[in-house]
């Protein structure tokens with residue numbers, strides 16, 4: 162799938178291992194879509210501080226805010242559409258979820274005050290991915306954007322992002338939860354009586370281990386959530402179906418280091434194995450500076466750079482020319498090696514059309530001009546580097 166085609170989807174998820182350029186790619190895809198007239202939201206998780214401030218994204222809260230068109234204008238980027246950005250803040254996003262699904266005010270307040278909830282919503286592994294997915298679902302269902310581009314945390318957790326909602330509803334559904342819930346419900350069957358007895362024992366043990374207070378929190382947590390299981394599951398299933406449908410596209414971002422391509426391969430297999438599609442791969446930081454350049458000799462360099470140095474300086478000129486040639490040969494060789502690696506990756510993924518490369522730039526991408534340069538190399542076929 163071409164990148165332009167991907168921009169026609171409703172959701173693009175950028176995945177990849179740590180530091181490969183997911184956040185930058187997500188911002189760049191959003192930039193291209195917004196430039197060409199779409200109303201776009203980039204949902205980012207951890208943008209570099211300077212990029213965030215360049216875009217004027219608020220540090221806390223989950224506000225979707227439109228980036229001031231004047232900022233693009235000042236950077237010489239004509240903007241036909243709208244560029245919105247949001248940084249995910251786990252705790253307040255979690256509270257928003259509860260506000261949406263809680264059946265009444267009393268349940269809502271009881272959950273927010275509960276210590277176990279406070280732990281789950283801030284510290285529990287995967288809670289960030291869970292709220293990211295919840296948030297995405299909510300935004301998608303509101304239908305106010307033409308496109309939402311989602312940035313994800315590094316690899317290990319990237320799949321948690323996809324599985325997050327399901328896992329959370331499983332967690333809430335779990336047998337252990339039922340055991341907590343049962344003593345408070347009025348089942349009269351033999352099975353219930355058995356579980357109630359088992360619960361009583363488990364309770365006594367847990368009370369000794371964790372203390373009564375914790376148990377009380379656990380109890381009311383489960384009790385307050387009892388009516389929400391169904392809603393959590395429904396939302397999780399719905400998002401999962403959306404992400405597996407043609408409404409969504411997945412972009413894998415990687416660089417060419419062995420470790421990274423290895424992780425990218427793992428991620429791609431996981432993705433496909435779970436029924437998602439992989440719609441494109443962005444290979445970032447490719448060495449392209451001297452790609453296809455013809456070799457030069459030290460003599461040619463010497464002639465071109467130091468045509469008329471005096472005899473005394475000649476040895477220095479010669480040494481400098483030799484150094485330049487060595488550096489040039491190194492760049493030619495890395496460009497050749499990278500081109501080979503890109504071709505090999507494209508072949509191994511069997512997705513040649515969907516493999517895109519971005520050169521390594523001299524400096525970090527921390528402002529709109531940098532983003533636009535990155536964008537041009539992806540979309541306008543500019544060589545960059």
Ligand SMILES: Nc1ncnc2c1ncn2[C@@H]1O[C@H](COP(=O)(O)OP(=O)(O)OP(=O)(O)O)[C@@H](O)[C@H]1O
Pocket residue numbers: 177178179180181182183184185186207208209313314315445446519520521522523524525526527
């Ligand atoms: N092609 C490039 N040339 C130069 N610098 C780049 C390039 N791509 C990304 N960078 C820089 O590399 C750093 C990491 O990029 P980015 O934050 O997009 O990666 P990430 O995959 O989101 O990282 P993390 O896994 O930590 O979230 C940033 O400072 C960014 O500006």
Ligand SMILES: [Mg+2]
Pocket residue numbers: 183184185207208312313
């Ligand atoms: Mg990032």
